[in-house]
Amino acid sequence: xxxxxxxxxxxxxxxxxxxxxxxxxxxxxxxxxxxQGLLSxxxxxxxxxxxxxxxxxEMASNGLIDYVPRSFIPEDLDKAWLVIAATDDTDxxxxxxxxxxxxxxxxxxxxxxxxxxxxVPSVVRRGDLCLSISxxxxxxxxxxxxxxxxxxxxxxxxxxxxxxxxxxRQLIIKSHRDxxxxxxxxxxLADPAVMAWVRDGEWDKVERWAVSLCDTEAANIVSNYRH
Numbered sequence: 001x002x003x004x005x006x007x008x009x010x011x012x013x014x015x016x017x018x019x020x021x022x023x024x025x026x027x028x029x030x031x032x033x034x035x036q037g038l039l040s041x042x043x044x045x046x047x048x049x050x051x052x053x054x055x056x057x058e059m060a061s062n063g064l065i066d067y068v069p070r071s072f073i074p075e076d077l078d079k080a081w082l083v084i085a086a087t088d089d090t091d092x093x094x095x096x097x098x099x100x101x102x103x104x105x106x107x108x109x110x111x112x113x114x115x116x117x118x119x120v121p122s123v124v125r126r127g128d129l130c131l132s133i134s135x136x137x138x139x140x141x142x143x144x145x146x147x148x149x150x151x152x153x154x155x156x157x158x159x160x161x162x163x164x165x166x167x168x169r170q171l172i173i174k175s176h177r178d179x180x181x182x183x184x185x186x187x188x189l190a191d192p193a194v195m196a197w198v199r200d201g202e203w204d205k206v207e208r209w210a211v212s213l214c215d216t217e218a219a220n221i222v223s224n225y226r227h
Contacts, residue, residue: 010119010136018042021079025072025096026086027052030110034084034120035065046080048072049087074099082106082118113137122147127159128166160225161198164206165189167221171214185213201227 022038024031027049035056038045046066047056060067068076072092077083083105085096097115100107109115113136121132122143131150133143169186176182197205203226210218 010134012121012132012134014130015041015082017081019044020081021046023048023076023080023083024086025049025076025083025092026088026110027056028086028088029053031084031086032056034086034110035059038084039064043081046076048076072096074103077103077105080105082108084120085109085115111140124150124154126154126156127163129158129162155199157199161195164198164221164225168210168214168218171218171221175214175217188213198225 017038018041020043022043023046024034024038025048027047031047031049032053032055035045035047039059044066045064046068047060048068048070050069050071052060052067052069056065056067059065072095077099080103083096083100085093085107087093093109093112093115097107097109100117106117107115108118108120113119116137119134119137121134122140124131124133124147131154133146133150135143168189172182172185172189176185191209194206194209197203197209203222206225207219207222210222
């Protein structure tokens with residue numbers, strides 16, 4: 001078992017789990033939440049547990065997950081990218097961590113950061129904008145409370161705003177060969193005035209600004225976001 005790790009010791013990153021094998025050990029409500037999050041990320045989920053919730057059973061029946069109705073064995077981790085242990089059995093949790101460590105598989109043991117090679121933050125999403133909040137496993141309850149506060153205060157318009165900026169950025173990259181000009185224009189996308197125009201629905205101003213950066217093709221992009 002490793003020593004306690006502080007949040008400052010972690011390297012934050014986002015994982016692409018599309019079509020990757022991820023193992024979830026446990027069949028209760030916590031495992032259910034983990035499975036739902038993994039499926040939304042496009043992972044191929046193998047669930048290992050003698051019993052499951054009704055929702056997990058339906059997922060298995062519908063072919064959304066690969067369900068193995070038995071206790072965990074080390075071979076479950078073969079070719080896995082990562083594993084999440086979400087059982088109420090401390091011996092099973094420790095075994096999963098030890099086997100994952102020996103097989104060089106990333107492991108998260110729910111509510112036991114000392115048995116984790118990665119931790120899962122609380123997340124707030126607005127379209128392509130994703131904010132992650134973590135206390136390094138010290139207080140998941142605090143991370144969840146901060147997430148709820150951010151969800152209430154973070155305006156839904158950010159989803160469209162980030163998507164619009166992404167399209168304009170690609171247009172800038174395509175339209176301007178000079179790297180210095182390209183960098184300056186890309187930085188200008190985060191202008192607070194533009195953000196205010198999008199938030200307030202002042203699309204004529206947004207369009208004029210976008211055209212000044214990328215010519216008339218930008219007007220077509222902006223028109224897709226007018227409400």
